[in-house]
Amino acid sequence: MLEQVLYVLSWIMLTVGGFFVLVGGIGALRLPNFYTRMHAASVTDTIATFLVLGGLLLQAGLTIATVKLIAILVFLLLTGPTASYALANAALLSGVKSNATFRKVNGKGSKSGAGQETSVNQETDASQETSASQENNEEQSK
């Protein structure tokens, strides 16, 4: 009886986990700007990871595999948000500097068209900047 309950439960967890993975993936591709995309990607880092690995955990029973699964779960739950934090921080710092992402998002709301435009702008800004800095480098080396 208990085994069947666990089996069904792991089935449900894995399927729902798969659903959340998919949702996060679609969000990361479709959402209009960087911060929203990061939000979507974080879903796969937290709830989906938890559900998928939890489902496997119920399958594994009590073996050495359980310990490893718990270790993976803990490490992913630790590193995922940390990487997201560092990434958001880096993006925010450089975003403030290039004045692209934030200004438009505050100004126009998050219409998809506007968002796309913003990111394109940002990219051209960045590429101009890097090419300029490269010229600097060359000058310096001369």
Added chain:
Amino acid sequence: MIIIFAVFLLTLLVITAIAIVRAENLFVAVMLMAIFSLLMAANFFILDAADVALTEAAIGAGVTTVIFLGALSLTAENEKKVELSRGVAMSIVTATTLLLIYATFEKPKLGDPEAPVHQHVAPWYLSETPKLIDIPNVVTAVLGSFRAYDTLGEVFVVFTACIGVLFLLSAKNPADKQSRRTPPESIGLRHHLIPKVVGRLLFPFIVLFGLYVQFHGEYGPGGGFQAGAIIATGIILFALLEGEKTALAAVPHSVMMAMVAGGALLYTMVGVVTMFMGGNFLDYSVLSSNPVFGQQMGIILIEAGVGITVCGALLAIFHAFAARENY
């Protein structure tokens, strides 16, 4: 079912490879290289090569990316745009691809048990390992004992490459006296509390996991090469979060050099000792009165040597690139 996964992953692999070659920003290309390596590892795993997948996992995502980034920060980030005459190259490449694909129809299919490669020594390795060495992981047995000579050569290649990198990068740059500023201490992850705390938390676990891979290599996927890379990655994490100087204080250059040379020396010495004890070079059976136990002892010793050398070499290479920036 698995073959569909493999086809899917391989298609992604081709797309990634083409994107790497087309990317004009080298930074982007290096990041796509990380994805490429992840895909390779997943493919290796699906094709039953757990040890190889672990090696690719330990090396591809961490060390390779870090070394490429180190080199990028010393050179240019963008590729120069030039008009290239691509026609000839493109036709050569296409013709060769088609020829290679044509040639594959002569090859045995994926998973064919009758393929010539499965008829030669492989069945012998699989059937004799439990009797002669008695460890479950046949890959480790072949690596450490049956083909130990080959592995010794590979260890010395790593050793030589490390020495070469150090020779090339330790010389001071004559043209570049004061132009490079020392990087200001106020930047980077060092001053972000959250990555630092999490990194400090993870660092011991990475090293512990490396040691597990090292000593569990006889029973599961793992061994000296993987363990060395994982521990080196852990110390690289430490260097990223605490700064170069702290990392160098923890593992100074002299220790790294001692590791690089000492590991290779340990490996060779095991071979020499077996010669003195009356066996052939790297024939561990003579190390103990029980030949099977002698084999196991020999494998543990040489795996330790491999791990120490790989860890030291990768760390020395990382520090050579990182220290170059500070001129």
Added chain:
Amino acid sequence: MSMYVIVSIAILVTMTLALARALKGPSVYDRVLAVNMFGTKTVLLLAVVAFFYGRPDFLDLALAYALINFVGILAVLEFFQSQRNDDEEQAKEQEE
């Protein structure tokens, strides 16, 4: 068995979407995000496939990835920040 297949297909599709994001960009941070996401999805895929193969002792691989992917991402961010900082300082020097 079939649930492993469902989850792995979902993960594979998400990997494809992440790869598409990594190729599309547009900013570098989007690419870093995509690489990170790709890494965590590979961890999940390896874990699921290990169970699918019936050899859960191969979870070592997923564990190695979970640990090492993080180092890779931090290295990328560190590199990018210091690069940015260099650019900034050069711009300042030019102004002076």
Added chain:
Amino acid sequence: MELLGYYNYWVFAIVLMVGFYAVIVRNNLIKKLLGLAIFQSAVFLMYITMDKVEGATAPIIQEGVTDQIYSNPLPQVLILTAIVVGVSTTALGLAMVVRIKEAYGSIEEDDIIAKDRKS
């Protein structure tokens, strides 16, 4: 389904040639090294493809299981060491690129050749 058995080899051929293309066409030295890395990965892929046996599992012998067949360990051994050697040789190449950059101020092949001609 018949032809899927060759798919790994086709991917090997394509990836190999993509790497080769980067080596012969791109002027940037780091791009060339990336191309070489792709090239060698393709070779790894081919070797690992050869180790697979239908219905087999990874060559780590399971206790208490008797009728299990295992994949070929030999290509795995060769590639396992080759990956580590590959990363160290790539590092050596990158070290050379760094020195070239310092000596010539560029990592583009045509710039370097032009400078060599001038002197």
